Amino acid sequence: MIYLTMLIFIKEGKESVFHEFEDMAIPLLSEYNGKLIYRIRPTKETFILYEEELPYEIHFLSFPSDEDFISFANDKRRKEFLHLKEASIKSSFLVKGEEL
Template sequence: MIYLTMMIFVKEGKEAVFHQFEEFAIPLLEDYNGKLIYRIRPTKDTFVLQQDELPYEIHFLSFESEDDFLNFTKDERRKDFLHLKEESIRYSYLIKGTKL
């Protein structure tokens, strides 16, 4: 089992486009033994400490294996709407880990 934390920074005014991308991407997770455990849209008052800009969303996901995750990223259906991701996301951080 692998766990992924993704901090997503959306371009200003492109939130609706990002939501369109998520409508396509999230359901595909199950096809690759993936699960979106948490989808958080933080606000300034929910942070105890902040040294950089706030992410628009934080996702915490799991996949049964590294291969499942890689296959998800290569899914042809996902590639059909990657333009929405590129149009809406300025940048993101992806942190990979395992359960201790």
């Protein structure tokens, strides 16, 4: 089992484009045995300490294997709407972990 934590930073004013991308991408996860365990939209008040820009959303996902994640990332349908991701996400930070 692998776990992925993604911090997502959105371009100003592009929130609705990001939501459109997510509305299409999230349902594909289950086809590759993936789960979106948490989808968090934190506020400034929920951070105790920070030194850099705050993320718009934090996603915590799981996949049984790297292969499942790679298959999800390479899904042809997902690639058809990647332009929405590129138009809305300024940057993202992905942390990979494994179950101990």
